[in-house]
Amino acid sequence: MANIPQKIIHEYLRHDKKFPHVWCSGCSNGIVLGGIIRAIADMQLDRDDIMMVSGIGCSSRMPVYVDFNTLHTLHGRSIAYATGIKLHKPHMKVIVVTGDGDCTAIGGNHLIHAARRNIDLTVVLINNNIYGMTGGQCSPTTPHEAIATTAPYGNIEPDFNICNLAMGAGASFVGRTTAFHAIEMQNMIKDAIIHPGFSMVEVISACPVIFGRLNKKGGAPDMMKAMRDNSIPLAAVEKLPPEKVEGKIIRGILRRDERPEYCDEYAKLVKRVQAKEAK
Amino acid sequence: MANIPQKIIHEYLRHDKKFPHVWCSGCSNGIVLGGIIRAIADMQLDRDDIMMVSGIGCSSRMPVYVDFNTLHTLHGRSIAYATGIKLHKPHMKVIVVTGDGDCTAIGGNHLIHAARRNIDLTVVLINNNIYGMTGGQCSPTTPHEAIATTAPYGNIEPDFNICNLAMGAGASFVGRTTAFHAIEMQNMIKDAIIHPGFSMVEVISACPVIFGRLNKKGGAPDMMKAMRDNSIPLAAVEKLPPEKVEGKIIRGILRRDERPEYCDEYAKLVKRVQAKEAK
Amino acid sequence: MPKTKTEKTKVAAVKEAPIKESPKKDNRKVVLMQGNEAVALGALDAGVNFFAGYPITPSTEIAEILAAELPKRNGVFVQMEDEIASICAITGASLAGAKTLTATSGPGFSLMQEGIGFAKITETPCVVVNVQRSGPSTGMPTSPAQGDIMQAKWGTHGDAPAIVLYPDSVKESYELTIRAVNLSEKYRTCVILLLDEVIGHMREAVTLPDIENVRVISRIKPTVPPQWYKHYDENQKYLSPLASYGEGYRFHVTGLTHDSHGFPTNKASEAADMMERLRKKISHNIRDLVQIESHKMEDATIAIFAAGITSRAAKSAVAAARAEGIKVGLLRPLTIWPFPDDAVRRMLRNVETVIVPELNQGQLIHEIQRLTKDKSDSNLIAIQRVNGRLITPNDILRKIKEVC
Amino acid sequence: MPKTKTEKTKVAAVKEAPIKESPKKDNRKVVLMQGNEAVALGALDAGVNFFAGYPITPSTEIAEILAAELPKRNGVFVQMEDEIASICAITGASLAGAKTLTATSGPGFSLMQEGIGFAKITETPCVVVNVQRSGPSTGMPTSPAQGDIMQAKWGTHGDAPAIVLYPDSVKESYELTIRAVNLSEKYRTCVILLLDEVIGHMREAVTLPDIENVRVISRIKPTVPPQWYKHYDENQKYLSPLASYGEGYRFHVTGLTHDSHGFPTNKASEAADMMERLRKKISHNIRDLVQIESHKMEDATIAIFAAGITSRAAKSAVAAARAEGIKVGLLRPLTIWPFPDDAVRRMLRNVETVIVPELNQGQLIHEIQRLTKDKSDSNLIAIQRVNGRLITPNDILRKIKEVC
Amino acid sequence: MSKKVEKDKVGMIIREEDSLEKMEVEITEVKAPGDDDSPVLIYYEWCKKCGICVAFCPTGCLGRKADGSPYVAAPEKCIHCETCDRLCPDFAITGAKDR
Amino acid sequence: MSKKVEKDKVGMIIREEDSLEKMEVEITEVKAPGDDDSPVLIYYEWCKKCGICVAFCPTGCLGRKADGSPYVAAPEKCIHCETCDRLCPDFAITGAKDR
Amino acid sequence: MAKNYEIRLSGSGGQGLILAGIILARAAVHDKRRTTQTQSYGPESRGGYSRADVIISDSEIYFPEATSFDCLLSLTQEACDKYIFDIKEQGVLIVDTTFVKNLSLVSDNTYEVPFTDIAQEKLGSPITTNIISLSFLVKITGVVKPESLKKAIEESVKPAFVSLNLKAMELGFELAQQYKK
Amino acid sequence: MAKNYEIRLSGSGGQGLILAGIILARAAVHDKRRTTQTQSYGPESRGGYSRADVIISDSEIYFPEATSFDCLLSLTQEACDKYIFDIKEQGVLIVDTTFVKNLSLVSDNTYEVPFTDIAQEKLGSPITTNIISLSFLVKITGVVKPESLKKAIEESVKPAFVSLNLKAMELGFELAQQYKK
Numbered sequence A, B: 001m002a003n004i005p006q007k008i009i010h011e012y013l014r015h016d017k018k019f020p021h022v023w024c025s026g027c028s029n030g031i032v033l034g035g036i037i038r039a040i041a042d043m044q045l046d047r048d049d050i051m052m053v054s055g056i057g058c059s060s061r062m063p064v065y066v067d068f069n070t071l072h073t074l075h076g077r078s079i080a081y082a083t084g085i086k087l088h089k090p091h092m093k094v095i096v097v098t099g100d101g102d103c104t105a106i107g108g109n110h111l112i113h114a115a116r117r118n119i120d121l122t123v124v125l126i127n128n129n130i131y132g133m134t135g136g137q138c139s140p141t142t143p144h145e146a147i148a149t150t151a152p153y154g155n156i157e158p159d160f161n162i163c164n165l166a167m168g169a170g171a172s173f174v175g176r177t178t179a180f181h182a183i184e185m186q187n188m189i190k191d192a193i194i195h196p197g198f199s200m201v202e203v204i205s206a207c208p209v210i211f212g213r214l215n216k217k218g219g220a221p222d223m224m225k226a227m228r229d230n231s232i233p234l235a236a237v238e239k240l241p242p243e244k245v246e247g248k249i250i251r252g253i254l255r256r257d258e259r260p261e262y263c264d265e266y267a268k269l270v271k272r273v274q275a276k277e278a279k
Numbered sequence C, D: 001m002p003k004t005k006t007e008k009t010k011v012a013a014v015k016e017a018p019i020k021e022s023p024k025k026d027n028r029k030v031v032l033m034q035g036n037e038a039v040a041l042g043a044l045d046a047g048v049n050f051f052a053g054y055p056i057t058p059s060t061e062i063a064e065i066l067a068a069e070l071p072k073r074n075g076v077f078v079q080m081e082d083e084i085a086s087i088c089a090i091t092g093a094s095l096a097g098a099k100t101l102t103a104t105s106g107p108g109f110s111l112m113q114e115g116i117g118f119a120k121i122t123e124t125p126c127v128v129v130n131v132q133r134s135g136p137s138t139g140m141p142t143s144p145a146q147g148d149i150m151q152a153k154w155g156t157h158g159d160a161p162a163i164v165l166y167p168d169s170v171k172e173s174y175e176l177t178i179r180a181v182n183l184s185e186k187y188r189t190c191v192i193l194l195l196d197e198v199i200g201h202m203r204e205a206v207t208l209p210d211i212e213n214v215r216v217i218s219r220i221k222p223t224v225p226p227q228w229y230k231h232y233d234e235n236q237k238y239l240s241p242l243a244s245y246g247e248g249y250r251f252h253v254t255g256l257t258h259d260s261h262g263f264p265t266n267k268a269s270e271a272a273d274m275m276e277r278l279r280k281k282i283s284h285n286i287r288d289l290v291q292i293e294s295h296k297m298e299d300a301t302i303a304i305f306a307a308g309i310t311s312r313a314a315k316s317a318v319a320a321a322r323a324e325g326i327k328v329g330l331l332r333p334l335t336i337w338p339f340p341d342d343a344v345r346r347m348l349r350n351v352e353t354v355i356v357p358e359l360n361q362g363q364l365i366h367e368i369q370r371l372t373k374d375k376s377d378s379n380l381i382a383i384q385r386v387n388g389r390l391i392t393p394n395d396i397l398r399k400i401k402e403v404c
Numbered sequence E, F: 001m002s003k004k005v006e007k008d009k010v011g012m013i014i015r016e017e018d019s020l021e022k023m024e025v026e027i028t029e030v031k032a033p034g035d036d037d038s039p040v041l042i043y044y045e046w047c048k049k050c051g052i053c054v055a056f057c058p059t060g061c062l063g064r065k066a067d068g069s070p071y072v073a074a075p076e077k078c079i080h081c082e083t084c085d086r087l088c089p090d091f092a093i094t095g096a097k098d099r
Numbered sequence G, H: 001m002a003k004n005y006e007i008r009l010s011g012s013g014g015q016g017l018i019l020a021g022i023i024l025a026r027a028a029v030h031d032k033r034r035t036t037q038t039q040s041y042g043p044e045s046r047g048g049y050s051r052a053d054v055i056i057s058d059s060e061i062y063f064p065e066a067t068s069f070d071c072l073l074s075l076t077q078e079a080c081d082k083y084i085f086d087i088k089e090q091g092v093l094i095v096d097t098t099f100v101k102n103l104s105l106v107s108d109n110t111y112e113v114p115f116t117d118i119a120q121e122k123l124g125s126p127i128t129t130n131i132i133s134l135s136f137l138v139k140i141t142g143v144v145k146p147e148s149l150k151k152a153i154e155e156s157v158k159p160a161f162v163s164l165n166l167k168a169m170e171l172g173f174e175l176a177q178q179y180k181k
């Protein structure tokens, strides 16, 4: 495999799977997959210890392509499955790949409870503002007034600020970045994996074929440019006047707290109970 | 009925229902029911327009007792049912009565989505820190280290700050009070009903028979005293040094925003679409 | 246009034809549409004014069309956070007086089961459309299967009698949607419409009736003053008037076992009353509920029993076999639950062999086994396919030839 | 202590007795315990080391006991946010190598249906205990019913063959819990244990076996190197080795229709293979799976077919009737799904009348109808009760006398 | 009748059960120890003796009997603040002036 | 072979289907217009012609063909920033030095 | 078939009858006899109706609910009214006259004792009514050995309450002596 | 029973075959004939396999999927290979030689046209390949009237694209003229 592009990435792909992958031309899902792989490669983690779990959606098709332990579950339930795995095998690095619909519509309850428990999962939430897989229905993150097939006259619902939601639920690591900011993304995912507790990285992504077309956002490069131009790093927010921040995607690690991790706490409980029993 | 105590309350009770009600001696649920009735009486709302919806739990038994339109639904689903009712009959005042387990464990997803949509429901969340109905299992609001029948060695999970969760989800009116602060509660519920949008009032409550006994909290009066002594009004928080605030229940209206209400937005959409069609 | 002779014998005595015969047939519009589209239009024509749903292949078009259409007619379309919320929202809206419907597919249908049980025990009208896809679990979302037939009856816990309709064409999707809404209103229960993926996505020309020719049934409203109102006041046929929230009848509804006022009870006698009412309003109205098509059965010695898309393969096979002189007919249930026991028993009495093709591992066949005591197992022939492909006319024809 | 003569004929040929006979019988502990307690202890003795659940009457004690016991044995107890999360968590943990179980009741069981289908299609071992209460919907949470028998088989969408066990006593609750865990591991599927509310809460003296006498079956681990590993590599009896996550076998699992490696497929042939494997691993192992008790059936002219608590009323009735010289016996399925078709057919052949008492509006009766082609409907007698009370020995005795 | 009913019901909260008619609630008569001129009315049929009213009456107007139930110990002290009304979980007491 | 395959596959993304074996992915050969010494390698088999690499190459090293696919227009401009690597959703291009 | 001895303890939630049933069943186990104990209560486990059945036998017990009682204990009027007609002909009826004021059926085997009043009086609280009445029942009917009952009580109540409950047991035994016909 | 005319349009997702099928079915409706149109595609609606079946008849159509084709249109090699053997004896096969390079079966009724290349060349983009090939098919087989096809196209594509697609139709008709045997 001397001459193939992106050696690092290819090392982690399942070569007997169908490539090019299933995602549309220009879809950010592949970029995020690249970011996750690079983060893991950077850390030189043993791939036997990596568990990738997803729900249902375009983004949730990711696990099939990578040579980790992989589990493609039910729509909205990835975090619940991941919780079971992590609790039984706490040494594994459990990465949940999920879409905005998967994680915040049908799966919202599992997200907030994992955040509350502070169980050491890393949730990479690919937010393309739409249901891609099913062809363009409204998602809880579809912007107000945007078009979706179930919001043909423009969406009247307010969209979730997912990071606020996760923080409201008590998440100890919350970050937001975009597929355009690939290095930032890679590093943020790395930080999230390292973080001993629940972590969520929201990656703002482009679905050019469904969301883009419905909303006349141009092609993939245009949508990526929009990510570049409409986002500002957290560090810059304070320095800017409010009107320059308004409506912008704020990128960065929004929260990073040290809190007792759930599996650790359980292990301590076990120790405590057994010590008492021994007496 | 000249001589009965609490004339106002009795006017709103269903007299053919069993009284005394089902709740244990000293349980706060009755106090909250009183607060809701007083709030409604204060506003002189037509009882035909009042819809009370609940899930399953001790607290959720409330609707059967009051002479409103009442619906006792499934565990966790009260808000989803209420959403259907409100959308079809937007003129009704829809009050959801729910427990901490009902609303934040199994029902968490509906809570956050109703908050996001800003649909004009008033959620009165009776937080007794435990599953009362089923006999004392851990709830997402059971305090760390507290005893529950499913946490016999003390709860290792962190508890939700429900108000933060609701605010993180985008709720436009969020308040917290206790069953002890009955006048404050009554007024806050009134404000919440008046608020044109999603509102949630968390009422910290005492379950003396289950939570109290498991955790040796004394009788109902003791638990009510604890509410009095361990809570501080929001207004006072700023004036106090952080160590005096730490661990305290903060009471007050924590958020009250004006945001477009969902049924209104839908009505506008209908108008807009029909105007376009007419052309 | 020559028409194949197809005698549609409706076994049900008093058939509520959802479409009245129109006097001015020629003016009607012929439209090419999908089964899912027909469901959406049927819902609108039946007066559905509230839809809450969550997208899922292959049912999504129903939601998409209603999202566009309902606002035009003062109806509510709302996309909920999941299927559980969807069934709850339509049940709530129905209690507030709306005519409601939701649409989903296998995974969502499984999630709705608790809510379906609630609608049934509270006797709240609503319609759930399940456009079946290959299962179990996520399965093959764009492939057809008929795997949810038993689930449509038995999916929720406890005993909860079911009304389930099953069309075989785009036109019938339109008609049975109207009928489903009508039956839900009349019988105050959650009615289920099972579609095959192929029918949901298939396009056929449909002659839409003028709207004034559509027979729409709406719930009976109470006429008594509020104090006299009983939420479950059965009349002879176990169908009772239904008040709506917010209109002066401050009634109580609960998913607990309840008395005739709707208040919770643990009395054995009241519990039994409630359960009997739920059962009898179905079992005592079988003739009104059951529709079954009998196709070339008069002289048949072989019968095929098939529903939905599979019955169309069967019809092709029947035609081909008859062309070769084989006496074969088709029985097709339009109402799949309550199962048309009597009709099936009667109509299969005179045949020697029954072939039951279905896109699953054996569901209808169990019912036919139950109802054909006179036939040995070798005269009951199953054709089952679960690979995401249809049973074809040839598959059936081959079996017909094997047994004839 | 005189013992009533009860011949427990296990029809299944190779019965996996979960408890081996102990040589030192006298030393065993006799404990008064509840059915729910017995389930919890059975789970622990079977090696369950992971429980995720959500409280619900009347199953809660199972969770409560395991919350206390699992930490003592390095197992995990976690209370999830709901029943959906619970079934998902145990399935995930099982794929990571744990032996898992959850417990619930009707409403939670309905919510778990989607997840149960996922465990079945992915062939992941796990056990769901459903302590049945009166339904539908919230019903009467503290009252008994046998309303979820059909749901246990048909509750999830798509075809998904089921293994469902049904004990009739506290002791058998213990034994069948062990058996359920064993079968789930052996057959790599979600096994369901149905309890009656009365059995869950009833107390009886149970002689617990020494733990070394409990026969525990654990999944076969792969012996091939990771590159050769197929996640669904059937051997003769359709039971294939199962790797765990995190141990070098980086396999893929999906709820989509998949090939033998676990990767998604839309190929008709692979889809058919998968579905056939799911079906055949049950249907080809019927003799291993089915257990049925035959009680005084040798000379019986009347048979009662009953499960769980109702079979105990039946046994009382049998005793009373026999005391009056009436030749009546009882057939009781311990395995309710797969339904013991052959055994039932064979054992009912010689009786004239079959009485099927059950705490529902007719579930088992359908299966018996199907299997008794030789009997007219009037020789099949249903006793059904759905008012939250048990069918009593007298209820059955009365019917016996009516028909004898 | 007041005394008797009060006594009879100690410790007994009866719920509906088969073949027993629902317990009819009588709200025609109020049993206060003392007459109807008492500043505070207590409805013992509904009182569950939790002690909340006694604990939080700001003036010490209420006392607690041996069985836990409240009584008006010092009628003159009542300021009609309605604290007892609002905090009673069972709507069984009122100190309201207008009642 | 490279040219031919490239042409053949224009507009065609083939997915598995019955009775066709899964498409075998060949990753033994890289088709770059120019030789293997090109600073940028492009694997046209996987490229979906989204245009992202071209749009964001900071130096203008890449150009876009009529059919939308990228090519190395100005090899000398490549600074091996790996932007194209990271932003290509299909892992079809690399400007990495060490590859 | 050997005879079952069927006992129903009835009253309302919170009166501790289910615990009494468990203790009785435990005692039977100590007697090396077969036993089943079942119960029924309203959805509200506190305050609703409540009953516990115990069947004791020397042979296998099939149906675990008591259907006709060898002994009925009723601590409330409602429970008494409901079950009194299902007592066997020679069955024993024990009622707590603190609450049970009317008996529609009285026989030689009827015992009317104000258990709650006695508990309040002699032991300062009504909380031990269940044990007093159970011990009374045991002594009157002889269905289990007194030592077994004692052992069962010791196993079944929290250590802190053992001595109180044993006192209650003794009190029950004494009352039985007193009331024995 | 009158004969069904069965057509399968096959290729891959994104080639617009389902739209072509709908247009064909609409045209049949305009001809006042009976028709069914079904389709099959992979879970990924974009890029996966795709086929549309149209059956046109004068009598009731039972089974709606084409099982043996009076006409097969294949725009990809894979689709062609898969379905070619199910063409009826006198059935028409139309392939897009831009992608279909090998034909395992050629008859008098086989038409090999590089539709995609032609679309690219003549109309500047491959996007109208579906309409060109469909129009070709219509002209060759005469299964629907050209006017009906035109009407159906006008009804089925967005107003902005009508003229482009009508051009494509004309192109298809011309090609048919050219290739007609």
Ligand SMILES: Cc1ncc(C[n+]2csc(CCOP(=O)(O)OP(=O)(O)O)c2C)c(N)n1
Pocket: A056, A057, A058, A059, A060, A074, A075, A098, A099, A100, A101, A102, A103, A128, A130, A131, A132, A133, A134, A139, C054, C055, C056, C057, C083, C107, C108, C111, C138
């Ligand atoms: C229970 C259930 N409901 C609905 C679906 C259908 N469904 C599949 S993916 C999806 C939405 C996907 O959206 P998102 O999670 O945002 O992912 P994307 O496809 O945009 O990456 C839906 C609704 C399903 N598979 N299961």
Ligand SMILES: Cc1ncc(C[n+]2csc(CCOP(=O)(O)OP(=O)(O)O)c2C)c(N)n1
Pocket: B056, B057, B058, B059, B060, B074, B075, B098, B099, B100, B101, B102, B103, B126, B128, B130, B131, B132, B133, B134, B139, D054, D055, D056, D057, D083, D107, D108, D111
């Ligand atoms: C689907 C489902 N799961 C579980 C239950 C059992 N259940 C009934 S109430 C309840 C918890 C109630 O707790 P909470 O909402 O805090 O109310 P409380 O009783 O404390 O007022 C549970 C778990 C149920 N009824 N339905």
Ligand code: SF4
Pocket: A022, A023, A024, A025, A026, A027, A028, A029, A058, A059, A128, A132, A133, A206, A207, A208, A209, A210, A211
């Ligand atoms: S539909 Fe959108 S999210 Fe899905 S693969 Fe295509 S571009 Fe990506």
Ligand code: SF4
Pocket: B022, B023, B024, B025, B026, B027, B028, B029, B058, B059, B128, B132, B133, B206, B207, B208, B209, B210, B211
């Ligand atoms: S258990 Fe707790 S919450 Fe429930 S009624 Fe009793 S005191 Fe109130």
Ligand code: SF4
Pocket: E040, E056, E057, E058, E059, E060, E061, E062, E077, E078, E079, E080, E081, E082, E083, E084, E085, E094, E095, E096
């Ligand atoms: S009204 Fe106020 S002062 Fe009077 S008794 Fe009640 S609490 Fe005490």
Ligand code: SF4
Pocket: A026, F042, F046, F047, F048, F049, F050, F051, F052, F053, F054, F068, F069, F070, F087, F088, F089, F090, F091, F092, F093
């Ligand atoms: S970014 Fe990748 S897929 Fe897109 S044009 Fe460049 S090489 Fe091709």
